Amino acid sequence: xxxxxxxxxxxxxxxxxxxxxxxxxxxxxxxxxxxxxxxxxxxxxxxxxxxxxxxxxxxxxxxxxxxxxxxxxxxxxxxxxxxxxxxxxxxxxxxxxxxxxxxxxxxxxxxxxxxxxxxxxxxxxxxxxxxxxxxxxxxxxxxxxxxxxxxxx
Numbered sequence: 001x002x003x004x005x006x007x008x009x010x011x012x013x014x015x016x017x018x019x020x021x022x023x024x025x026x027x028x029x030x031x032x033x034x035x036x037x038x039x040x041x042x043x044x045x046x047x048x049x050x051x052x053x054x055x056x057x058x059x060x061x062x063x064x065x066x067x068x069x070x071x072x073x074x075x076x077x078x079x080x081x082x083x084x085x086x087x088x089x090x091x092x093x094x095x096x097x098x099x100x101x102x103x104x105x106x107x108x109x110x111x112x113x114x115x116x117x118x119x120x121x122x123x124x125x126x127x128x129x130x131x132x133x134x135x136x137x138x139x140x141x142x143x144x145x146x147x148x149x150x151x152x153x
Contacts, residue, residue: 001099001119006147008093011053011135013072014038015087020063031069035106038071041084050075054109054136055089062131063117092133096147101136105144109136112146120148127151 014037022028035054043052050073058068070089099119101112120129130149137145 001097003150004096004098004147006091006093006096009074009091011055011070011072011074011089011091012076012086013042013053013055013070013089014084015068015070015072015089017058017066017068019066034069034071042071042073042086046073047075049140051140052138053091054138055091056134057089057092057132059131062129089133091135092130092149094130094132095150095152096134097127097150099146099148101144101146108144109146112144116146116148127153 014034016030016034018030023031038052046052052073053070055070055072056067057070058066060066068089070087072086072089076086097119099112099116101108103111119125120127127150130151132149134146134148137147139145
């Protein structure tokens with residue numbers, strides 16, 4: 001885990017609003033379908049080298065409240081605006097705590113989020129989440145990282 005200072009970056013994609021409690025139930029989960037729609041509608045048209053992002057923002061409160069999730073890319077697919085209603089999200093600038101997500105997808109990301117929740121649940125945790133913007137970054141080289149917005153130290 002490391003701290004990274006992130007500058008604003010735009011990400012375009014498909015989005016849903018959900019809660020972690022809803023994601024634990026198959027009949028109310030939305031994130032899996034969001035990624036399926038992204039894979040079918042956007043991913044085949046991405047330019048080589050485009051990064052893929054899962055962006056979490058619009059937090060109602062904390063990990064228990066509602067939030068927006070966007071499955072997208074930093075490279076707008078050609079002619080995507082003609083056929084899809086894409087949402088643009090700007091990743092908020094600032095310090096982020098970075099967690100690696102090694103291994104096979106999607107379990108690697110599930111395991112990394114488990115580490116994130118455990119880390120911040122520790123009463124001795126030296127960082128405080130902002131609940132502003134968090135994101136997963138899927139690099140073309142296969143490296144996946146989760147960035148959690150934290151208050152400056």
